[in-house]
Structure formats: structure tokens, C-alpha cells
């Protein structure tokens with residue numbers, strides 16, 4: 001059966017509400033939650049009690065994601081850091097010579113639907129520039145990488161329930 005993919009409007013920012021990151025203190029998984037209208041996020045680690053709040057509107061303060069170091073970190077992790085704290089994403093894994101990453105389970109589901117689809121129907125080319133599907137890297141679009149990517153998506157999903165999951 002041919003699976004179809006038609007979602008060319010969902011933007012990456014729609015998955016920012018809850019982002020799994022690596023706790024900077026204990027290295028375990030912790031959720032970065034959006035507290036309001038995409039302005040303030042909070043991390044509260046259940047294991048080590050690390051707490052940090054960050055606000056996007058407070059540009060006057062030297063926040064990590066506005067500094068040069070943030071961008072260096074961003075590139076180092078192949079974009080696999082969260083957009084507010086600049087912490088490494090919990091859901092990331094080497095895949096096909098690149099890094100496969102996701103913010104959360106819904107994001108994983110989105111990527112899975114895209115990669116599984118043998119027919120990708122892009123409708124209405126205008127106004128879709130913020131959609132993730134348009135911006136996905138070429139290696140994620142190749143049929144020959146499909147099984148590898150799906151396998152790693154499965155691994156990342158398992159990592160959400162068992163942080164010690166082996167690859």
C-alpha cells in the first residue's frame with residue numbers, strides 16, 4: 001500500500017512547546033516546557049532538581065542562545081540542540097552519516113509519517129516556507145535511507161520510555 005504524506009504546513013516551532021533535552025547537571029532526560037505564548041520556557045529536572053527558566057523576550061541579557069557560543073554549539077550538534085537553552089536534544093542519534101533529531105514524541109511521529117510515505121504530495125506551493133517538510137535535509141528524503149531512518153526513529157521513541165535503551 002502506498003502511504004501518502006500531505007502535511008506541508010506544520011512548522012518546527014509547533015513542536016517547541018515541550019522539548020526533551022539533556023539535563024546539564026545529571027545528563028538525564030528533562031522536558032523543557034513552554035510556560036506561555038512561546039516566550040518563556042522552564043526546565044525542572046525530576047532527578048537532580050536542576051531548574052532553569054529562560055525567556056525569549058529578554059534580549060538585553062546575555063542569554064546562551066543569543067551568543068556566538070550558542071551557534072557554535074548548534075552547529076556542533078548538527079542542529080540538535082533546543083531553540084531556547086541551547087542544550088543538546090535528548091532525542092538525537094547518528095543516522096546515515098548525519099544526525100537524526102526530534103524535539104518530542106509528536107515530532108517523531110511527524111518525521112515517521114514523512115519518511116514512511118512513498119507518495120509526498122505538496123499542494124499549494126506558496127505560503128509553505130515555514131513547513132518542516134520542505135526544509136528536511138535531502139538525506140531524509142531518499143528512499144534508500146528509509147529503513148535506516150525508521151529504525152532510528154524507533155530507537156529514539158524507545159529512549160523516551162527507557163533512557164538506558166541500547167541501540
Ligand SMILES: [Zn+2]
Pocket residue numbers: 023024025026027028030045046047048049050
Ligand atoms: Zn538533572
